[in-house]
Amino acid sequence: xxxxxxxxxxxxxxxxxxxxxxxxxxxxxxxxxxxxxxxxxxxxxxxxxxxxxxxxxxxxxxxxxxxxxxxxxxxxxxxxxxxxxxxxxxxxxxxxxxxxxxxxxxxxxxxxxxxxxxxxxxxxxxxxxxxxxxxxxxxxxxxxxxxxxxxxxxxxxxxxxxxxxxxxxxxxxxxxxxxxxxxxxxxxxxxxxxxxxxxxxxxxxxxxxxxxxxxxxxxxxxxxxxxxxxxxxxxxxxxxxxxxxxxxxxxxxxxxxxxxxxxxxxxxxxxxxxxxxxxxxxxxxxxxxxxxxxxxxxxxxxxxxxxxxxxxxxxxxxxxxxxxxxxxxxxxxxxxxxxxxxxxxxxxxxxxxxxxxxxxxxxxxxxxxxxxxxxxxxxxxxxxxxxxxxxxxxxxxxxxxxxxxxxxxxxxxxxxxxxxxxxxxxxxxxxxxxxxxxxxxxxxxxxxxxxxxxxxxxxxxxxxxxxxxxxxxxxxxxxxxxxxxxxxxxxxxxxxxxxxxxxxxxxxxxxxxxxxxxxxxxxxxxxxxxxxxxxxxxxxxxxxxxxxxxxxxxxx
Amino acid sequence: xxxxxxxxxxxxxxxxxxxxxxxxxxxxxxxxxxxxxxxxxxxxxxxxxxxxxxxxxxxxxxxxxxxxxxxxxxxxxxxxxxxxxxxxxxxxxxxxxxxxxxxxxxxxxxxxxxxxxxxxxxxxxxxxxx
Numbered sequence: 001x002x003x004x005x006x007x008x009x010x011x012x013x014x015x016x017x018x019x020x021x022x023x024x025x026x027x028x029x030x031x032x033x034x035x036x037x038x039x040x041x042x043x044x045x046x047x048x049x050x051x052x053x054x055x056x057x058x059x060x061x062x063x064x065x066x067x068x069x070x071x072x073x074x075x076x077x078x079x080x081x082x083x084x085x086x087x088x089x090x091x092x093x094x095x096x097x098x099x100x101x102x103x104x105x106x107x108x109x110x111x112x113x114x115x116x117x118x119x120x121x122x123x124x125x126x127x128x129x130x131x132x133x134x135x136x137x138x139x140x141x142x143x144x145x146x147x148x149x150x151x152x153x154x155x156x157x158x159x160x161x162x163x164x165x166x167x168x169x170x171x172x173x174x175x176x177x178x179x180x181x182x183x184x185x186x187x188x189x190x191x192x193x194x195x196x197x198x199x200x201x202x203x204x205x206x207x208x209x210x211x212x213x214x215x216x217x218x219x220x221x222x223x224x225x226x227x228x229x230x231x232x233x234x235x236x237x238x239x240x241x242x243x244x245x246x247x248x249x250x251x252x253x254x255x256x257x258x259x260x261x262x263x264x265x266x267x268x269x270x271x272x273x274x275x276x277x278x279x280x281x282x283x284x285x286x287x288x289x290x291x292x293x294x295x296x297x298x299x300x301x302x303x304x305x306x307x308x309x310x311x312x313x314x315x316x317x318x319x320x321x322x323x324x325x326x327x328x329x330x331x332x333x334x335x336x337x338x339x340x341x342x343x344x345x346x347x348x349x350x351x352x353x354x355x356x357x358x359x360x361x362x363x364x365x366x367x368x369x370x371x372x373x374x375x376x377x378x379x380x381x382x383x384x385x386x387x388x389x390x391x392x393x394x395x396x397x398x399x400x401x402x403x404x405x406x407x408x409x410x411x412x413x414x415x416x417x418x419x420x421x422x423x424x425x426x427x428x429x430x431x432x433x434x435x436x437x438x439x440x441x442x443x444x445x446x447x448x449x450x451x452x453x454x455x456x457x458x459x460x461x462x463x464x465x466x467x468x469x470x471x472x473x474x475x476x477x478x479x480x481x482x483x484x485x486x487x488x489x490x491x492x493x494x495x496x497x498x499x500x501x502x503x504x505x506x507x508x509x510x511x512x513x514x515x516x517x518x519x520x521x522x523x524x525x526x527x528x529x530x531x532x533x534x535x536x537x538x539x540x541x542x543x544x545x546x547x548x549x550x551x552x553x554x555x556x
Numbered sequence: 557x558x559x560x561x562x563x564x565x566x567x568x569x570x571x572x573x574x575x576x577x578x579x580x581x582x583x584x585x586x587x588x589x590x591x592x593x594x595x596x597x598x599x600x601x602x603x604x605x606x607x608x609x610x611x612x613x614x615x616x617x618x619x620x621x622x623x624x625x626x627x628x629x630x631x632x633x634x635x636x637x638x639x640x641x642x643x644x645x646x647x648x649x650x651x652x653x654x655x656x657x658x659x660x661x662x663x664x665x666x667x668x669x670x671x672x673x674x675x676x677x678x679x680x681x682x683x684x685x686x
Contacts, residue, residue, distance in 0.1 A: 037598065229629050230593050230600035384599040
C-alpha cells in the first residue's frame with residue numbers, strides 16, 4: 001500500500017488552494033490551446049516555462065500537467081464542430097465526429113468525447129500510478145549502456161515510425177542533435193560548434209530553442225498563410241447522451257484505453273497510432289458498421305479515449321526513466337532540468353512528493369476537465385473567432401519576453417529569431433518538429449551515457465553491448481530500421497495475405513514499435529489497398545497542427 | 557443603374573438586404589450583394605455560409621432582380637470592400653445596416669458604417685433592424 005499512501009500524500013499537496021488554482025489555470029489554458037489549431041500544449045508549456053520560474057516546482061508541474069491533459073480534451077471540440085483537428089491526436093476523431101455533428105448529433109459526439117476522455121484519463125492515470133514505480137524498480141538496475149540503447153531506441157523510433165518521411169525525420173533529428181551539441185564538451189571542456197562566440201559556450205538554452213521552434217516558427221508560418229475562407233461552426237447546445245449512446249460508447253472507451261496506454265508508454269508511442277488503431281478496431285467490431293463514415297458514435301468514443309490514455313501512458317517513461325516520447329513530455333522534461341531536478345529513475349526517490357502531487361493533480365485535472373468541457377464546449381468553440389493576428393501577436397510577445405528572461409541577454413533574442421526562421425523553414429519543407437526537439441533535449445543526455453559507457457570500458461566499443469538489456473534493445477532498433485524492407489519482402493512473397501494480426505494480441509514489445517500505421521492498420525481491415533493510410537484524415541494538411549507529427553503513408 | 561448592399565447574417569444585415577430589394581425593384585436596377593471577411597480568424601460569424609448565400613440567390617431570382625453576389629476574402633475590412641465594389645460597379649446607391657455602438661466600442665474598433673457614410677461617392681441608405 002506504499003503507492004496508495006504516497007498518492008494520498010500527493011492529493012494532500014495537490015489540493016492546497018494554491019496548487020488547486022494552478023490546476024484550474026492549467027486545464028483552462030490547456031483546453032484553450034487544444035481547441036485552437038496550430039497551438040499545442042508543447043508550445044504553451046515552453047512559453048510558460050520562464051514565467052513559472054518564480055513558482056514552486058510542484059505548482060508549475062501541476063499547471064503543466066493540466067495543460068497537457070487539457071490539450072487532449074480541447075482537440076476533440078474543434079475536430080467535431082469544425083472538422084479541423086486542434087491536435088494531431090484528434091485527427092481520427094474528426095472522421096466520425098464531424099459527420100455526427102453534421103447529422104445534428106454534435107451534442108452526443110462532444111459528450112462521448114468528453115466522458116470517454118475522462119474515463120480513459122482516470123484509468124490511464126491509475127495505471128501510471130501503479131506502473132511507474134514498477135518501471136522505476138526495473139530501471140534502477142540499468143547501467144549506462146542500457147540507458148544509451150534505450151535512448152537510441154526512443155530517438156530512432158520517434159523519427160522512423162512516426163512522421164511522413166523517414167528522410168525528413170532523420171534530417172530533423174540531425175538538426176536537433178547538432179543544436180544539442182553547441183557549447184562546451186562536458187568531459188574535456190572543449191568548445192564545440194561555438195564559432196568563437198563566447199556567448200554560445202554555455203550552449204543554447206532549451207527554452208529559447210523550444211519557444212523559437214514552436215511559437216516563433218508557427219507564428220511565421222501562420223503569417224505566411226494568413227488568409228483563408230472562414231469555416232462554419234456547427235451550432236450545438238449542451239452536450240448530452242441518450243441511453244443508446246451510453247450503451248454504444250462504454251466498450252469503445254475501454255478498448256480505446258487499452259490501446260492508448262501501452263502505446264503512449266512505448267518509446268515510439270504518441271497518441272496518433274492508438275487513436276487510429278482504436279478507430280479501425282471499432283469499425284470492425286461495431287454492430288452498426290453501416291454507420292461508419294456517416295457518423296458512428298463508436299468512432300468518436302474509441303479514439304478520444306485512446307488519446308487521453310496515451311497521454312497518461314506517455315508520462316510513465318517520462319517520470320520513471322526520464323525518457324520523453326512526445327513534444328509536450330520533452331518540454332516538461334526540460335522543465336525538470338530548468339528547476340535543477342534530475343530526471344530519471346532517481347526522480348521518484350529524490351522528488352517523491354512532487355511526482356505524487358503531479359500524479360494526483362492528473363486525477364483532479366481530469367475531473368475539472370470533464371466539468372469545464374461538458375457544459376461549456378460551445379463556448380470554447382467561440383475562441384475560434386479570435387482574429388489570428390491578435391493571437392499570434394500575443395504569442396510572439398510572450399515568446400520574446402520568455403526568451404529574454406531566461407538569461408537576460410539580448411543575444412538570446414537573435415537566437416530566437418534565427419531558430420524561429422529554422423522552425424518556419426521546417427514547416428515549409430514538411431520536416432517534423434518532434435525529432436528536433438527530442439534531439440535537442442535527449443542529445444546531451446545520450447552523449448553523457450555514451451561517454452560514461454566508454455569511460456567504464458576504457459574506450460572499448462564492446463562496452464556498449466555489455467548488458468543483456470542493451471543487446472535486446474539494439475535488436476529492436478535493428479527491427480525498426482529494417483521493418484519497411486522486411487515488410488516489402490513479405491508482401492512480395494505473399495501478395496494478398498493479411499500480414500498483421502490484431503495488435504492487441506501481440507504480447508511482444510519488440511514488434512510493437514514496428515507497427516507502422518500505414519502497414520498494420522489498413523492491413524487489418526482491407527489488405528488490397530495499402531496506400532490509403534494517407535486518406536484516413538478528411539482534413540487538409542495545412543490545418544493539422546505542426547508542433548506534432550502526422551504520420552501519413554510514406555510513399556515508397 | 558446599380559445598387560450595392562453590404563450583407564451580414566445579422567438582423568441589421570437582413571434589414572439592409574430587405575430594403576435593398578425594395579429599392580432595386582422600384583428602380584429596376586441591378587443589385588450587387590457584398591459579404592466579406594478579413595479571413596484572419598478561423599471562424600467568422602459575419603461571413604455567410606453556403607446555405608445563406610444560396611437562400612439570397614434564390615430569393616433574388618424569385619424577385620426577378622439582376623444580381624451579383626460577392627464574397628471577397630482579401631484581408632481588407634468590410635468598409636473597404638463595400639466602397640471598392642461601389643466604385644467598380646459604378647453604384648448609384650449603397651445600402652447598409654446600422655447597429656447600435658457604444659462610443660468606446662467605436663473608438664477602439666472604428667465603425668464600418670461611419671466610414672462608408674463618409675467616404676462613399678454616391679448616396680448611402682442606412683437601415684436599422686426591426
